[in-house]
Amino acid sequence: MNLLNLIHLNGLRAVETVGRHGNLSDAANELGVTPGAVSQQILKVEKQLDRRFFERTARGLEPTALGAKALPYLTSGMRDLAAGAALMRGDQDDRLILSVPPVFAAKWLVWRLGRFHDAHPHVTVRVDATMKLVDMPTSDVDLCIRVSERSSPDVKTTRLLRQRVFPVCSPVIAQQLKTPRDLLNVPVVRDQLSMFDWDLWFNEDEPRDAELQNGPTFSDASLCLDACIACQGVFLAWDTVACDALAAGSLVAPFERKVATPYTYQLLERPGALKGRAINQFKTWLIDELRGSLGDAVDW
Known part of the structure; x- marks a missing residue:
């Protein structure tokens, strides 16, 4: 030494x-x-x-x-x-550190986490809302949710959810949208950090992303969604960010089409984690919750 x-x-x-x-x-x-x-x-x-x-x-x-x-x-x-x-x-089997993207935490996880605590009151979950890279073998993070095109060969990974995109807007703006071509007549709210554009959703005989009217642009998808609720335009959203607003009626999806992106939500586990029972309880709860809110998009 x-x-x-x-x-x-x-x-x-x-x-x-x-x-x-x-x-x-x-x-x-x-x-x-x-x-x-x-x-x-x-x-x-x-x-x-x-x-x-x-x-x-x-x-x-x-x-x-x-x-x-x-x-x-x-x-x-x-x-x-x-x-x-x-x-x-002194880490115990009753404390989990979970790293998740901020928009997933804000628009989906935080509204459901109370049900996990009710079902498993002995487990404490600390949520780190971040997009920073996490090295699972050497960090103190027990579980990490990320959106990626491929799985890591060095970390136990569970595919959770296909990421699908579709337009959302307020009920007022939806009245103007009968066909995809009508999207040319309304402002488009954009996420400047988005990994895809509208050409992914459009069919070949429909408008192109470059033809759309630019509305407000934000660096956070949560703000894009709130802008749509405030009638500022149409946003190309995905299931986890929009499902609760759609269920509440503050947003609507004017078209039925949902298009899969190359990305999936994945759950990564720290190798050799000492908290196997709590990890399995959280994983089971998470998949059940995803199935309940987004059934046909869930992978397992």
């Missing part, structure tokens, strides 16, 4: 995280620091050991032969440290 006295743990974390991501930006996002700080930590470790662990290329940081050999050991070590820290902190 004497060698570890020469190297700061933060430096080893930086090497391991960059090794997994292959670039400074994603590693910095996971570690909650700047890319420059990550780079400095790596340079410090390389100087301390007089070895190079990465080659700086135009595509990012690529492990040297030595780095590639060392990285699996670092990843395994960080995972064990995280498990040890959880035990030292």
Whole structure:
């Protein structure tokens, strides 16, 4: 263990995280620091050991032969440290940390979470509403819900829900919409962070996204939905963000068509989690709730 006295743990974390991501930006996002700080930590470790662990290329940081050999050991070590820290902190089977996208938390989860607490009063759930990348093996997050095109091969993943898109608007604006071509005559509320545009929903013989009138633009889908409720335009929404407003009648879907995107909601579990009972209880409850509110969109 004497060698570890020469190297700061933060430096080893930086090497391991960059090794997994292959670039400074994603590693910095996971570690909650700047890319420059990550780079400095790596340079410090390389100087301390007089070895190079990465080659700086135009595509990012690529492990040297030595780095590639060392990285699996670092990843395994960080995972064990995280498990040890959880035990030292006194983590119990009755506390779950859940990481979810903010719009999913605000428009779907928060309105139902009370039912989980009623059914399982011994389990406490802490919700982290964030889009930041989560490294499940080394973080303290027990469950993570993300929207992605593919599953992670290194983490236990449960497909929850197909993401489907469809127009929504206020009942007043819906009166103007008889066919998809009528969308040319109303403002369109846009989410500037959206992963898709209206061309995904339109058929070939219908208008194109570029032809639509631009209404207000927001950086949060929750605000887009609220703008539609306030009669400011039509929004290309999806099931989890719009289902409750549709059920309440504050929004309507003027057309029956729902089009699947390439993305699915996925539930990721921390490997070797010490909270198996609580995780299984939450997973079962979550799938049941999704089935109840969005039945035909649910995958399992």
